[in-house]
Amino acid sequence: MYALHDIVEMKKPHACGTNAWEIIRIGADMKIKCQGCERVVMLTRHDFDKRFKRVLRSAGE
Structure with a gap:
């Protein structure tokens, strides 16, 4: 599925226009960072x- 530091695509793009996010925290809450x-x-x-x-x-890649 997904793991820490994976680059993921969300259903809607961010306001800056980028749709790639890095997962920087996994737990009860998820923290993601916009790559744009x-x-x-x-x-x-x-x-x-x-x-x-x-x-x-x-x-891992």
């Missing part, structure tokens, strides 16, 4: 799972 403008957003795990689309690049 470096903004950090915190979501509940439930909200993240609803908005998650796919993994673009795995951290």
Whole structure:
């Protein structure tokens, strides 16, 4: 599914126009960082799972 430091795509793009996010914290809350403008957003795990689309690049690559 997804892991720490994966680059993921969400269903809607960020206001800056980028749709790639890096996962920087996994727990009850998810912290993701926009790859375009470096903004950090915190979501509940439930909200993240609803908005998650796919993994673009795995951290292991």
